[in-house]
Structures are given as C-alpha cells and as structure tokens.
Amino acid sequence: MRKSPAAKAWTRCAVSGIAAAVALSASLSGCGLPAADPGNPGRPVAAAAAAGSQGAAGNPAAVTAGSRVLNPANGRLEAVVPEVSRTVLLIGDSQSEPVDGWPRLGLAAAGYNVYFCGRGGTGFVSSNGATGNYIDALLRGDWLLPSGTPALIVIQGGGNDAAGAASDRQITANAERLIAELRERYPSTPMAMIGTLARGEAHGGGRRTEVDALLGSVAASHALPFVSVGDWLTRYGLAKDLADTVHMNPAGRQKLGVLLEGRLRDLGLDRKPTADQQPLRASGTRDDGPGQD
Structure with a gap:
C-alpha cells in the first residue's frame, strides 16, 4: 500500500x-x-570570565567550551560555544x-x-x-x-x-x-x-x-x-x-x-556542511507552562 x-x-x-x-x-x-563558575562553585562567574579572557590572550588552549570570556568591544560576558x-x-x-x-x-x-x-x-x-x-x-x-x-x-x-x-x-x-x-x-x-x-x-x-x-x-x-x-x-x-x-x-x-x-x-536556510563537517543537532531547557509563549 x-x-x-x-x-x-x-x-x-x-x-x-x-x-x-x-x-x-x-x-x-x-x-x-x-x-558561579561551574568548575569552582565558590568563584563568581565574572572573575572566572576575566581569568578565561586573560588565559585566552596568553594561552588560547586555556579557553574551552563552556568558558565565559569578556568581549572587549561591548564589555559583556559571552559563552565559548563549541563549533x-x-x-x-x-x-x-x-x-x-x-x-x-x-x-x-x-x-x-x-x-x-x-x-x-x-x-x-x-x-x-x-x-x-x-x-x-x-x-x-x-x-x-x-x-x-x-x-x-x-x-x-x-x-x-x-x-x-x-x-x-x-x-x-x-x-x-x-x-x-x-x-x-x-x-x-x-x-x-x-x-x-x-x-x-x-x-x-x-x-x-x-x-x-x-x-x-x-x-x-x-x-x-x-x-x-x-x-x-x-x-x-x-x-x-x-x-x-x-x-x-x-x-x-x-x-x-x-x-x-x-x-x-x-x-x-x-528558503535555503538549511546548513550546508563542507566536506569535513557533518550536520550537528542540539537543543536545550524547559517550558514555562501554559498561558505564556
């Protein structure tokens, strides 16, 4: 059928x-x-981010996925996102x-x-x-x-x-x-x-x-x-x-x-991977319940 x-x-x-x-x-x-810094619960995240951004300048390998870094252009903390x-x-x-x-x-x-x-x-x-x-x-x-x-x-x-x-x-x-x-x-x-x-x-x-x-x-x-x-x-x-x-x-x-x-x-908005890139898929968090979008 x-x-x-x-x-x-x-x-x-x-x-x-x-x-x-x-x-x-x-x-x-x-x-x-x-x-707080997930790797050190007693350490404020701002301090962790500052340390991470300094580490990036002296040692790029020190900044890993999940780190917070300070964007000097706008003074905001940003997340280091894998790929x-x-x-x-x-x-x-x-x-x-x-x-x-x-x-x-x-x-x-x-x-x-x-x-x-x-x-x-x-x-x-x-x-x-x-x-x-x-x-x-x-x-x-x-x-x-x-x-x-x-x-x-x-x-x-x-x-x-x-x-x-x-x-x-x-x-x-x-x-x-x-x-x-x-x-x-x-x-x-x-x-x-x-x-x-x-x-x-x-x-x-x-x-x-x-x-x-x-x-x-x-x-x-x-x-x-x-x-x-x-x-x-x-x-x-x-x-x-x-x-x-x-x-x-x-x-x-x-x-x-x-x-x-x-x-x-x-609309042509699908991601078109290069030869060395395979499609990635991810999503996250929760719903806030009925009545609100």
Missing part, C-alpha cells in the same frame, strides 16, 4: 524525533548567567524554550547545533520577572550570548506581545532595535525570523495572527527571510495537538518541527 503525503510526513516526523532525542546530550542554552560556525543562535519564548520545542527541532533537523537565548513569557515588548523583553535582555546582559560568529540567527516570538496588548508601534520599534543590535554584534551572521503560531484570521487567530503578519512586514523591510506560522494550526490540522490554548503537546511539537524544517530548506 502506498503511503499518503500526510503519512510520509508523520513518518519523517518520527525519525526527526529520534534524532532530536539523541541530540539532547549536546544541549546549549544562554538563558541567564549562572551565579560556533555550525551553530544557530535562537532567540525566542516558550515555544522555543523546551528541549523539544518545535523551533529547536526544525533548526536541528536543518543541520544546526542550537544555542538558545530566551525565556517563556518574553517577547519583543513582554518581559518575565528578572528577564527583560528581547532587546532589554540583550542590552542588559540577561542572556549569555555566544562568542564568535554563529552560522545563523533566528528570532522567534510575538505570542506574549499579542496576549499583553502590545501595540504595533511598540512591537515594531523593539524588533527594529533588536535587529540593529544583533547586526552590530554579529555583522557576518545571516538572520531570519519566525512569526507567531496561531489559527489564522478566518479561524479565530485574532491578535496572534495579526502580530505574525506585522513581524513579517518588519522582516521584509530588512530583507530577512521570514517563516509565517500565523495560520499553521488550522492549515495543517494541528489544533487537536494543542496542550493548552497556545502550546503544543509533544506530538504537535514534533509535527511543527518537521514543517519548519521543510520551510527552512525551501
């Missing part, structure tokens, strides 16, 4: 899920700074935060190691406790950004801004600031955006679908590739896989990951 296109897609999804599970041992995350040239810096909310978040799965399946900066409840305007919105978190150092030049930067989000009644003007202004800052810090790294997961205008998508379209306009104004997901729940029949009003259950996250991988490849 020949499999239908849908059956083939879900078979592929299951394979991606297995690959993602294997990748968990290499998870990377920059969601906030640890209170950063194969890594995507993913900025997002609780859609991206779980270990099996669908943006992580899609990017990993497209050939990237994934380094995540973000937190559930945040967005272009929305903040969550001590973690600021995207641009504030970046400027204040709430995130530990990767040192060096990542292969790609992807900004995902907008759901919390939709829920928090952020205006188009506020979202646009902060998105513009974030793009400008990231381009200044990573001038050689291409960038893309993923919109706001929703049901679509004709199926009750409401403000979430509107924010998705708004972010698409922002991306277009900067010539950035954009993945619109503002109607994916209904377009692909995935509303049944919602765990609550905005988050997917594990099966739904897997299915969305497959769809995102396909869209990334359509």
